[in-house]
Structure formats: structure tokens, C-alpha cells
Amino acid sequence: MDASAAEAYFHQQMPLTKAMGLRVESCDADHIELSAPLELNHNHLGTAFGGSLAALATSAGYGMLWTILQDPSFHLVIRNSSLTYHRPVRGPIRAICRRPDEAPLAEFQSTLAAKGRARIDCEVHIEENGERALTFIGTFVAIR
Numbered sequence: 556m557d558a559s560a561a562e563a564y565f566h567q568q569m570p571l572t573k574a575m576g577l578r579v580e581s582c583d584a585d586h587i588e589l590s591a592p593l594e595l596n597h598n599h600l601g602t603a604f605g606g607s608l609a610a611l612a613t614s615a616g617y618g619m620l621w622t623i624l625q626d627p628s629f630h631l632v633i634r635n636s637s638l639t640y641h642r643p644v645r646g647p648i649r650a651i652c653r654r655p656d657e658a659p660l661a662e663f664q665s666t667l668a669a670k671g672r673a674r675i676d677c678e679v680h681i682e683e684n685g686e687r688a689l690t691f692i693g694t695f696v697a698i699r
Contacts, residue, residue, distance in 0.1 A: 557582065558579040558580065558581055559579070562577070562579040569614065571610060575596055575611065576591050576592045577590070577611065578591070580649075582622060586619070586652065586653045587615055587619045587622060587651075588615075589614060589615050590648060590650070591611050592648075593645070593646055593648065596608075596611075600643075603645075605638075605640065607648065608638070608648065608688075611648055611681065612636075612679040612681060613636065613691070616633075616678075616691065616695060617631055617633070618652065619653075620695050620697065628699055629698065630698050632695065633694070634693075635693070636692065637691070639690045640688070640689055641688055642688050644681065646684070647683075648681060648683075649682050650680070651682065652677055652678070672696065673696070675697075676692055676694050677692070678692050679692075679693070
């Protein structure tokens with residue numbers, strides 16, 4: 556799936572992403588990189604709103620798994636997540652999710668094929684100027 560098709564999918568399926576100004580910068584089998592402008596996602600201090608950071612990170616994890624599955628008969632949902640805020644974001648927001656390691660991914664795909672339902676963890680980093688600002692770990696569930 557190319558970046559423009561992924562971006563259109565986000566905006567169609569999750570209207571919040573359009574309001575946030577979410578952009579898919581790159582998307583392939585190994586990673587997804589999303590961005591959003593600070594102007595649409597700031598708090599009263601002029602830094603990125605924590606809820607926007609959480610939404611962008613959740614979207615990146617979702618997008619990575621959607622890219623891997625590429626099967627509209629499955630629905631992806633977030634089961635739980637944890638976020639660690641390391642530092643404020645004062646500029647454009649950039650979220651990166653890399654493909655999960657092969658062992659958990661193989662178990663996820665095997666369980667999904669056998670039971671029609673499986674879960675997997677994804678890790679997302681939000682970075683600014685090469686420094687980590689947020690670490691998100693989310694458990695996503697795929698259901699047929």
C-alpha cells in the first residue's frame with residue numbers, strides 16, 4: 556500500500572485523523588511514518604497535546620498492522636496501551652512504527668489463521684529533532 560492510499564484510508568475510516576492533519580509520510584512492509592502539524596495539535600503551553608500524541612501513536616500501530624494484514628475481512632482494534640512521555644514536542648509531530656519482530660508476528664498470523672482472532676503488541680516512537688519524545692506500546696487485536 557502506498558502512502559497516499561493509506562492516508563486516504565485513515566481519513567475515511569477515522570475522521571479525527573483528518574482534523575489532526577495526519578499525513579502518511581512513508582508506508583511499506585517494514586515501517587510506517589505518520590506526521591501531524593503542531594498548529595492543529597497544541598495545548599495551552601504551545602507544545603503538542605498529549606491526546607494528539609496518543610492518537611497519532613495509536614494510528615501508527617494500527618497502520619502498521621493494517622499494512623501487514625492487507626485483508627478487509629479483519630477488523631483491528633486497540634485492546635490496551637501504555638504511553639511514556641519523555642519530553643515535550645515543540646514542532647511537527649512524527650510517529651514511527653516498525654514491523655513487529657518475526658517470532659511474535661508469526662505467532663500472531665498463525666493464531667489468526669487458526670482462530671480468526673489474535674493479538675500482538677506494537678511499539679511506536681514519537682520523535683522530534685532525532686530525540687525520542689514518546690514511547691507507545693499498544694496491544695492490538697485482529698478479529699475476522
